[in-house]
Amino acid sequence: MTSTTRYILPDETLCVQADWLWDGVSDTLLPRPRLQIRQGRIAAISSYPHTNNHAQPAPDPGSTSPSRPAGSTGEKWPDGAPLLHLPGCTLLPPLLDAHVHLGLDGRDFAASRAAWQSEAEYMPRVAKHAAAWLAAGVVALRDGGDAAATALHYRLKQKPAWPLLHTTGMALRHPQRYGSFLGPDWPVKKLGGLLEELAARGADWIKILVSGVVSFTHYGQVGALHFSQEELTALVARARSLGRRVMAHANSPAGVRQALQAGAATVEHGYFLDEDCLKEMAEKQTAWLPTIVPVANQVRTAQAAGWPAESRQVIEKTYRRQQEMLCKAWELGVPLGVGSDAGASGVEHGRGLLQEMLYYREAGLPAVQVLRLATRGNAAILGIAGALPGVIIPGAPAALLAVQGNPLADLRCLERVKQVMLPASPV
Numbered sequence: 480m481t482s483t484t485r486y487i488l489p490d491e492t493l494c495v496q497a498d499w500l501w502d503g504v505s506d507t508l509l510p511r512p513r514l515q516i517r518q519g520r521i522a523a524i525s526s527y528p529h530t531n532n533h534a535q536p537a538p539d540p541g542s543t544s545p546s547r548p549a550g551s552t553g554e555k556w557p558d559g560a561p562l563l564h565l566p567g568c569t570l571l572p573p574l575l576d577a578h579v580h581l582g583l584d585g586r587d588f589a590a591s592r593a594a595w596q597s598e599a600e601y602m603p604r605v606a607k608h609a610a611a612w613l614a615a616g617v618v619a620l621r622d623g624g625d626a627a628a629t630a631l632h633y634r635l636k637q638k639p640a641w642p643l644l645h646t647t648g649m650a651l652r653h654p655q656r657y658g659s660f661l662g663p664d665w666p667v668k669k670l671g672g673l674l675e676e677l678a679a680r681g682a683d684w685i686k687i688l689v690s691g692v693v694s695f696t697h698y699g700q701v702g703a704l705h706f707s708q709e710e711l712t713a714l715v716a717r718a719r720s721l722g723r724r725v726m727a728h729a730n731s732p733a734g735v736r737q738a739l740q741a742g743a744a745t746v747e748h749g750y751f752l753d754e755d756c757l758k759e760m761a762e763k764q765t766a767w768l769p770t771i772v773p774v775a776n777q778v779r780t781a782q783a784a785g786w787p788a789e790s791r792q793v794i795e796k797t798y799r800r801q802q803e804m805l806c807k808a809w810e811l812g813v814p815l816g817v818g819s820d821a822g823a824s825g826v827e828h829g830r831g832l833l834q835e836m837l838y839y840r841e842a843g844l845p846a847v848q849v850l851r852l853a854t855r856g857n858a859a860i861l862g863i864a865g866a867l868p869g870v871i872i873p874g875a876p877a878a879l880l881a882v883q884g885n886p887l888a889d890l891r892c893l894e895r896v897k898q899v900m901l902p903a904s905p906v
């Protein structure tokens with residue numbers, strides 16, 4: 480599929496050796512790791528002997544050295560297993576993005592929507608976006624849907640093994656409110672039927688728009704709520720009765736509170752939520768995905784040129800507040816996920832997750848915690864910790880990411896993906 484991806488067959492035995500390992504648990508790196516892989520799982524982890532040409536205690540984050548020819552340590556590999564040697568690399572669990580829109584490209588909204596008219600048009604686009612994630616070491620995605628349910632159709636038709644894809648199909652919304660590109664204009668009283676249809680067609684999650692979207696011109700405005708509390712609670716209960724959890728797009732304290740009261744599993748965006756919302760989320764262990772990048776990128780990238788000065792101020796203030804609330808949420812013990820909202824204007828597939836992680840880092844979260852959220856944290860939210868536990872320990876599935884440099888010193892080295900290793904099909 481891509482040159483960086485290597486699929487491990489169930490009967491394959493392999494030794495993988497790199498300069499460093501972050502196992503997803505510890506705060507530090509294990510030097511000179513050697514992993515044995517058997518039957519699609521990690522069979523053993525050891526540290527190979529120190530050699531003179533490899534005396535550095537930690538790799539320089541910006542460096543692509545040290546390097547050494549494959550097998551130069553002269554070790555014998557168990558069972559004559561082939562050796563995959565990744566000099567200068569750190570091995571770590573692969574990443575997950577818990578909020579994307581595979582049917583949009585983040586650049587040209589009109590062209591993306593035009594492609595939804597025909598499967599022949601949108602299918603290759605969705606496949607290309609999924610491939611961009613895989614090449615970037617992001618091996619599982621939760622898709623927030625679109626009005627044409629492109630990601631759901633892609634999954635049903637192509638049955639891709641990786642990236643592992645969870646999708647909502649399309650969103651439930653009030654016909655006169657925000658989000659006509661995310662879900663159809665069905666009357667509220669028929670949304671229970673739409674929900675059942677989506678679940679029957681294979682939607683893994685139910686997406687509900689609870690509020691509007693953050694304004695880039697009027698600070699604090701997020702649009703009207705879509706439903707009464709009774710309507711929303713009934714929809715979430717209906718989803719639960721079908722074994723589906725709800726991904727709630729909710730901004731403002733009122734919107735977030737409504738979503739929490741209704742029993743949504745995750746709150747998406749949550750702009751302008753207050754500390755009481757965070758306390759309730761911590762108490763209920765409802766996950767929050769603050770999606771900083773679709774807002775921050777408007778002023779932190781070339782996109783800034785398109786906004787007048789007053790809007791740039793509103794946008795700056797909006798995402799800075801979100802970064803502050805992220806830190807509060809972290810302190811209060813709110814379960815946090817990482818979702819890029821890729822496909823939204825200014826957020827590209829394959830790139831948005833690292834950008835989101837860097838905004839978490841900038842907000843003050845330590846790099847190791849940000850990595851935990853984008854691996855184990857997201858896997859727990861998606862409920863796929865069996866296939867992707869986000870840890871590298873004996874017995875875990877052989878899902879590995881090799882990047883050049885030390886991601887604990889600088890998350891940016893996640894841009895330098897050398898290899899993605901995955902079981903040929905999720906185990």
Ligand SMILES: [Zn+2]
Binds near residue numbers: 578579580623820
């Ligand atoms: Zn979204």
